[in-house]
Amino acid sequence: xxxxxxxxxxxxEYSKYQSLFEAQDHSGIKDLNLSIMTETGITLEPVGxxxxxxxxxxxxxxxxxxxxxxxxxxxxxxxxxxHVAAYEAQFK
Numbered sequence: 001x002x003x004x005x006x007x008x009x010x011x012x013e014y015s016k017y018q019s020l021f022e023a024q025d026h027s028g029i030k031d032l033n034l035s036i037m038t039e040t041g042i043t044l045e046p047v048g049x050x051x052x053x054x055x056x057x058x059x060x061x062x063x064x065x066x067x068x069x070x071x072x073x074x075x076x077x078x079x080x081x082x083h084v085a086a087y088e089a090q091f092k
Contacts, residue, residue: 001047002076002083008052008064021054021064036068038079046070 010018020028034050037043048069055063077084 001073002071002080003048003067003069004071004076004080005065005067008066010062010064018054018056021052022057024053036066042075042079044068044071044075047072 008014017032019025020032029052034052035043036046036050046068051067051069053065053067071079
């Protein structure tokens with residue numbers, strides 16, 4: 001299992017739901033049934049879910065991070081081979 005995170009660059013649609021993420025309204029967010037797809041079209045099914053942290057109001061600028069928790073190891077290895085290699089190198 002792997003974890004990935006990074007900057008979320010929102011579309012105009014995001015503004016409809018932004019207040020849920022700013023308030024971390026977990027029940028409202030769960031009702032959205034979020035899914036995630038890579039740029040190459042691979043749909044991920046993270047066991048631990050998807051989280052979005054939006055600190056734009058506090059930071060005074062766009063500051064949004066997406067977290068993808070529990071990516072299956074084979075898929076994680078395909079998407080992040082350098083990360084897997086660096087992790088495995090620690091134990092050699």
